[in-house]
Amino acid sequence: MAVDASYDGVRIENEMTQEFIDDMIERFKNGKKIHRKYVFQIIKAVKDLVYAEPTMVEIGVEQDHRLTVCGDTHGQFFDLLEIFRLNGYPTDTHAYLFNGDFVDRGSWSTEIALLLYAYKWLRPNGIFLNRGNHETDDMNKVYGFEGECRAKYNETVFKVFSESFSALPLATLIGDKYLVLHGGLFSDDKITLDDIRKLNRHNQRQPGQQGLMMEMLWTDPQTEPGRGPSKRGVGLQFGPDITKRFCENNGLEAIIRSHEVRMEGYEVEHDGRCITVFSAPKYCDSTENKGAFIKIGPELKLEYQVFDAVPHPDIKPMSSSSGDIPPGMMRHGSSPNVTCVR
Template identity: 40%
Template structure:
């Protein structure tokens, strides 16, 4: 049972899935780990009523609702929902890419109609200098040249959710563009004696994780360097503050902080996954009539994202990239150095440069040999042979990448040659994953530290108490079901057609098995739909195993409060 014992332990009354598909509740826990666990199943698909093969009654349940199984045959519902959430989250990115492609034509038309009136992506230093900080502004101030005390004062204000004035945001963004634009696409980073470098995975606007890492591992300094491996924004509430914090330390000392670009440092993701909404919410400009302010700020963030380097090599031996490797063999570091990066990341292009640019931000490793199409709709899923080829061609010993939420905060694949690193703990407030960061000294021996973030205004580092874990499980289940419901809405005609073709009794109903297979086939999602059936679809009656598919589909509709 490959799970964290602290989170998924075999205890009485725990909800489980037997063989990955039969929902039930643990009723009997043996004294020995090698003995069988007694489970009361929700449906009559067992072989006893709580009496074992020796004739002992170990628990009480209805006939054919009992089953004795080995511990490794149990799946814990929280883990099942977590895996389902990750799969749905990946397909959500694919949907966003499809939406972005559809909107390209509309954006071009709008640009033509507004020609001559479009908002400039450049805000000059003179324009920024002319912005007045109001007398009643109570947030932090940024003074130039930067000093550590000033940076810490800004961070302290972020702990209480104060919003940095838009003048200072523009100053930092302009300074960041100037500092990062001259950098190479592939950064060469060294770690000298007496120094260490810490690699940070996805943060996704979760400022509490960034501050927790600083509390545990120390602030950036010339001897305590950091490499942030992309996906600073989207999904979390504090994307602007995460970017401002990284820029403050980078501008304070360029040798202390290095930044790689992730797939969420792009317009096509920010427009759908939360960061654009965050900027508009925090900097609406409505209070003083500057209605162009949020759009202007958002454009400057995009200008910053476009100059971020794409990858790094540490001590000529460790390759660090946000997504992963490539859809073709024999890609060299020289190829990566030559990429023209200062643009929106290309998608679905056929050219060599565009494709490896896309792969660096979007690809994922898998326990396979070669390659297969990506569930995300961009990049590629690559196996151990791809990793070995890249390492051999480029004399690389280890690959560090991020891009995926993993339960422990890190995952080691491909014979130890590849590490996934994810630093946003309790991701999106729905997952129960740990965060992790990786530290290296001059000898390049990686040390991984796991953590759970504390609240922004706290300094303790305790893990969640059981009531909070239960609350998170409820949120995770609710979010998973919501994402499934969205896909049902998108595919109602196809689902109805499938049901009518399998309505063997011609009475408007299908069996639970047919219903689950319909969702798997039409939605193209390999999820345990029978587990979700009680929450998604009602049975005809309590003694039935059939679902009225018209009533099921009628439950799911897209609502628009602006339309009567």
């Protein structure tokens, strides 16, 4: 695929550059696209990188380094840029972990996915990406990402994004203390970190309606002990006793998850053992929630930073959605209590 001479952006050959990323950010802010050849190059490079990573990536925070954990960003590109403005862009000493749901709902999902992927290609150990329940085909067909790929690029771009999503790790273990996964815990108390390590995610491209992968992407905490049915129509809810047992059995201090709006951007539940972080403020332009992210240094202490939404061009959320709800899945896949503006 040739890039025609009239293309006015920075070009790349066989490797990503910071110059290309800086130019791409400005293009996206101004409503412009990058050339389709570069889209394919970025996705292919990152698919190969994440495919080679384990199902549960295990990382630490070295001296003079830091790590930032972000929750759902859901196509809110200008709010992602606000995170980077407040907290710094990814560097060799400042890594980011994005805990799924980069896409759908917001109308700049391709921009978010391409920016995160470009940084992953530039600095493979400077950005880590967990899969969320919206990095899946059935959700993308309904909540806007497939339609956005078609409108801005073409159907093939969606298909290669889909392949890359199915290659993403499902969890990240930070310093043997915090398990970060998009949804939450399991229907079986016997599940251990080793079960996650052994899960071959490459044999199952989509999470389906049951099993370990589905539970990691879809479950939610509840205040009552034990387990309960999910309000979403898929997955389940788990109580503080479930979280306590899992953390004790696996030597963890807490789990960090996303998947649900929190009005203050984050919430610490289950006696401090279950932490939800959500990084899409003013979600879908219809909820007056703040966003948050978690800063972690070498001592592995958690510092929460809350931020507000920033202005964006007047394009409505879910402008590319189809509205056809997959069987067995409730309409509002990120929180049972939030309705998105169509």
